Amino acid sequence: MDVRAQMSMVFHLDKCIGCHTCSIACKNIWTDRKGTDYMWWNNVETKPGTGYPTAWEDQDKYRGGWECEDGELRLRSTSKTKTVFNIFHHPHQPSMDDYYEPWTYDYQHLFNAPEGPDQPTAVPISMVTGDLIQIKAGPNWDDDMGGSPVYAENDPNLAQLNPDQRAQMFAVERLMFFYLPRICNHCLNPACVAACPSGALHKRGEDGIVLVDQNRCRGWRACIPACPYKKMYYNWNTGKSEKCILCYPRLETGQAPACFHSCVGRIRYLGVVLYDADRIREVAGLPQDELIEAQRSLILDPRDPAVAAAARRNGVHDSVVDSACNSPTYRFVKEWKIALPLHAEHRTLPMLFYVPPMAPVMAQKTGTTVENISEDLFHDIDEARAPIEYMAAMFGAGNSGKVRYALRKQKAVRWYRRALTVGDVDMATADRMLREADCSAAEAEAIYKLTSLCTFEERFVIPPMHREEAIEMLADPMSHKQGVGFGFIEGPRRGL
Amino acid sequence: MNNTYFNALFFIGLPYVSVFTFFLMTIVRYRTHGFTYSSLSSQFLENRQHFWALMPFHYGILTVLGMHILAFLVPRQVAWWSSVPLRLWIMEIGMLAAGLLTLVGLVAAMVRRRANHKIAVVTTASDWVILALLLIQVLTGLGVAMMHPWGSSWFALAVTPYLYSVATLNPNLAVVSVMPWMVKWHVINAFLVIGFFPFTRLVHILVAPNPYLWRRPQVVRWYRRPAAAGR
Numbered sequence: 192m193d194v195r196a197q198m199s200m201v202f203h204l205d206k207c208i209g210c211h212t213c214s215i216a217c218k219n220i221w222t223d224r225k226g227t228d229y230m231w232w233n234n235v236e237t238k239p240g241t242g243y244p245t246a247w248e249d250q251d252k253y254r255g256g257w258e259c260e261d262g263e264l265r266l267r268s269t270s271k272t273k274t275v276f277n278i279f280h281h282p283h284q285p286s287m288d289d290y291y292e293p294w295t296y297d298y299q300h301l302f303n304a305p306e307g308p309d310q311p312t313a314v315p316i317s318m319v320t321g322d323l324i325q326i327k328a329g330p331n332w333d334d335d336m337g338g339s340p341v342y343a344e345n346d347p348n349l350a351q352l353n354p355d356q357r358a359q360m361f362a363v364e365r366l367m368f369f370y371l372p373r374i375c376n377h378c379l380n381p382a383c384v385a386a387c388p389s390g391a392l393h394k395r396g397e398d399g400i401v402l403v404d405q406n407r408c409r410g411w412r413a414c415i416p417a418c419p420y421k422k423m424y425y426n427w428n429t430g431k432s433e434k435c436i437l438c439y440p441r442l443e444t445g446q447a448p449a450c451f452h453s454c455v456g457r458i459r460y461l462g463v464v465l466y467d468a469d470r471i472r473e474v475a476g477l478p479q480d481e482l483i484e485a486q487r488s489l490i491l492d493p494r495d496p497a498v499a500a501a502a503r504r505n506g507v508h509d510s511v512v513d514s515a516c517n518s519p520t521y522r523f524v525k526e527w528k529i530a531l532p533l534h535a536e537h538r539t540l541p542m543l544f545y546v547p548p549m550a551p552v553m554a555q556k557t558g559t560t561v562e563n564i565s566e567d568l569f570h571d572i573d574e575a576r577a578p579i580e581y582m583a584a585m586f587g588a589g590n591s592g593k594v595r596y597a598l599r600k601q602k603a604v605r606w607y608r609r610a611l612t613v614g615d616v617d618m619a620t621a622d623r624m625l626r627e628a629d630c631s632a633a634e635a636e637a638i639y640k641l642t643s644l645c646t647f648e649e650r651f652v653i654p655p656m657h658r659e660e661a662i663e664m665l666a667d668p669m670s671h672k673q674g675v676g677f678g679f680i681e682g683p684r685r686g687l
Numbered sequence: 688m689n690n691t692y693f694n695a696l697f698f699i700g701l702p703y704v705s706v707f708t709f710f711l712m713t714i715v716r717y718r719t720h721g722f723t724y725s726s727l728s729s730q731f732l733e734n735r736q737h738f739w740a741l742m743p744f745h746y747g748i749l750t751v752l753g754m755h756i757l758a759f760l761v762p763r764q765v766a767w768w769s770s771v772p773l774r775l776w777i778m779e780i781g782m783l784a785a786g787l788l789t790l791v792g793l794v795a796a797m798v799r800r801r802a803n804h805k806i807a808v809v810t811t812a813s814d815w816v817i818l819a820l821l822l823i824q825v826l827t828g829l830g831v832a833m834m835h836p837w838g839s840s841w842f843a844l845a846v847t848p849y850l851y852s853v854a855t856l857n858p859n860l861a862v863v864s865v866m867p868w869m870v871k872w873h874v875i876n877a878f879l880v881i882g883f884f885p886f887t888r889l890v891h892i893l894v895a896p897n898p899y900l901w902r903r904p905q906v907v908r909w910y911r912r913p914a915a916a917g918r
Contacts, residue, residue: 271900278896279745286734287805319732320804385904388896396909409894410725427732427809430725661910686723687813687886 193468194491194502196511197379197399197542198437199520201460201530202372203642204548205601209370211235211331213450220449226428228293228318231330232435233450235372239346240333244289247421248347248534254283255419256382256537257475264476264538268416269386278388283416291328293318337368351584360578367576369548374450375422375435376541377401379466379489380475386417398656399542400437405683408432419537429683443658447651457645462518462652463511465491465502475538482535482588490525514654519641520544527638529597531586547586547597550575568624572598603628604635697875699858705882712885713893726891732805740799744792750785759850762843769840778839786829793822817887820880827873835867
C-alpha cells in the first residue's frame with residue numbers, strides 16, 4: 192500500500208446558480224495576461240450544451256484520455272512512437288477557433304472620433320491582432336441556451352440517448368438545463384502528464400496538484416489533445432502550456448482557491464483524501480462499468496489505523512491525515528456516495544467529483560391541478576426532464592445506477608427534512624424513502640448540514656502544507672544570510 | 688577581393704566564430720533565459736496551413752541534414768554506397784526530393800507568417816532572419832544538387848576533409864578553395880545559420896524530447912523526497 196495525499200474537490204451541482212463568479216475570480220488572478228486572454232482555467236458551462244472549447248467532450252475529434260484494449264492502457268492521442276511524428280504538427284490539437292478569439296473594444300475612439308452627425312461607437316477589436324473583428328463566439332456564448340438547436344442539440348453526451356429520448360428532451364415542455372462548473376480535475380492518472388514529451392507536466396507528490404514546469408515546457412503541445420477535459424491551454428504568446436494550479440500559492444498559506452473562495456452558491460468543497468497509489472494502474476484498466484466503484488475504492492479511510500500508519504511511513508504528515516478525517520470530499524464521495532467523477536470513462540481517475548443535479552420534475556395536469564404524485568416515491572428521478580441516461584453519460588461512465596443512487600439519496604434527504612420542518616410529508620413516508628435510498632436518518636441529517644448549513648471551515652478543509660520544512664530539505668535557509676537579499680527570477684518573456 | 692583573403696575569412700574565420708558563438712550563446716541562453724527555449728509553435732493560432740508548411744519542412748530538412756551529418760561522420764561508407772550507379776541514383780534523387788520538400792515547406796511557412804495576421808503577430812525579426820538564411824541554404828543546396836550533381840559521392844571526398852580539418856583545428860583549404868561558387872556559398876551560409884542559431888527559435892532542436900521515449904508515463908515530483916524524484 193503506497194498511501195499518498197490528494198487535494199480533492201466536490202462541486203454540488205444542485206446548488207450552482209451559474210453566476211460565473213468563480214470564473215471571474217480565477218480570470219482576474221491568473222489569466223489576464225497576454226497569451227492567456229482566451230483561457231478560462233475555471234469555466235461554467237450550460238448543459239446540455241457544447242461547452243468550452245466547443246464540443247470538448249467529442250473525443251472522436253480531440254482524442255483525449257486513455258483507452259483500454261486487452262488490458263493495455265494507451266493514450267488516445269499519442270504514444271512514444273506517435274510523438275516522434277506528431278511533434279511537428281499535432282493532428283488533434285484544437286485551435287483558437289475552437290475556443291474563441293479574445294477581443295476588446297476600441298474605447299479610445301469614443302474620445303478621439305472627429306465631430307460628426309452620429310454618436311461614435313466602440314467597435315470590437317481582436318486582442319491577438321488588434322484588427323476589427325466580427326465576434327462569432329465568446330466565453331459562455333451558449334449560456335442558458337438549454338433548448339438551442341445550435342448548442343444544446345450538439346451536446347456530445349446526447350449520443351448516448353436513443354432518438355425518442357432525444358426528441359422528448361427537446362420537446363418544449365421538457366426543456367431544462369443545469370450548470371457545470373469545470374476546473375482541472377487533478378487526476379490520479381493524468382493523461383496530460385503521460386503525454387508531455389518534455390516531462391514538464393508533473394503531479395506534486397505531497398498534494399497531487401498537477402502542474403506545468405514552465406521552464407521545462409517546450410511547447411510540443413501533446414498535453415492539449417491528451418486531456419479529455421480540455422483543461423490544458425496553450426499560451427500563444429510565451430509558447431508554453433498552462434493550466435489550473437488549484438491556486439497552490441493560496442493553499443500553501445491556508446486559503447481556499449479563488450474559485451472556491453468566491454463561490455456564491457457555496458457549491459464547492461475541498462479536502463484532502465488519502466489514496467493507494469499502488470492500485471492506480473489496476474483501477475484505470477478495469478472495464479468501464481466498474482470504474483466508478485473502483486475509483487471510490489482507491490480512496491482510503493483515514494481513520495483506519497493501518498492506513499494512517501502506511502501514510503506516516505510514506506512521509507504524509509500527521510496533520511494531513513487529521514485533515515483527511517475531516518475532509519468533506521471523503522464524506523460526499525466515499526461515505527455517502529453521492530458525488531461522482533465527470534467522464535470517468537476516460538480513465539484518468541479525476542479527483543473532482545460532482546453531486547449530480549436534481550432535474551425539474553415532469554408534472555401532469557389533471558383537470559385544473561398540476562400533479563406529480565405517483566406510488567413510486569422516486570418516480571421523478573426516472574421521469575425527470577433530462578433522461579437519467581443523459582446524466583449517466585456525464586457522471587456515471589454510462590452506468591445510470593450510480594447516478595440514480597445519488598439522486599435518490601438526495602431526494603430522500605429533501606423529503607426527510609421536509610417532514611421535519613414543513614410537515615406536509617408524513618414521517619412514515621420520509622422514513623420509507625430514506626430506507627429505499629440506502630440512507631439513515633443520521634446520514635440524512637449530516638448530508639443536509641453539509642449541503643445547506645455548511646460554514647467556510649466545513650467546506651474547505653485545507654491541511655497545513657509544511658512547505659517551510661519541505662524547502663529546508665532542498666535549500667539551506669541560511670544561504671542568503673549576509674548576502675544582498677535579492678534574488679533574480681526570470682520573467683515569462685517570449686523567446687526569440 | 689583577394690582570393691586568399693576571402694578564403695581565410697569565410698572558411699577559417701567564419702567557421703570558428705560561428706561555432707564558438709553557437710556553443711557559448713546556447714549555453715548562456717539556456718542558463719540565463721531557459722524559459723525562452725520553446726518551439727514557439729503557432730499551430731494553436733492557425734491549424735491548416737501549419738500542416739502543409741511544417742510537415743514537409745521538418746521531414747525534408749531532417750532527411751537532408753541527417754545525410755549531411757552521416758557524410759561527415761562516416762564518409763567512407765557513404766562513398767561506398769554511392770560507388771554503384773543505381774545506388775548513387777537512388778541517393779541523389781532521394782536527397783533532391785527531400786530538398787524540394789524542404790523548399791515547399793519553407794516557402795509555405797514564410798507565406799503563412801506573412802499572410803496570416805495572427806501568425807504575423809507572433810513573428811519576430813529573428814524569425815525572418817533565420818527563415819531567410821534557411822531559404823538561401825535550401826536554394827543553394829538545390830543549386831548544388833542540380834548544377835554539380837553526384838554530391839553524395841564527392842561530398843565525402845571534398846567537403847568532409849575540409850570540415851575535419853576545421854574540427855581538428857588545422858584548417859586545410861586545399862579542396863574547398865577550388866570548389867564552385869555555389870558550393871562555397873552553401874558552406875558559408877551553413878556557418879551563418881550555425882552562428883545565428885542561438886538567437887533564434889532553432890534552439891528548440893536542442894531540447895527535442897528524447898527522454899520521453901524511455902521514461903515512465905507518469906511524473907511525480909516530491910519536495911520532501913528529492914531522491915525519489917520521478918516516482
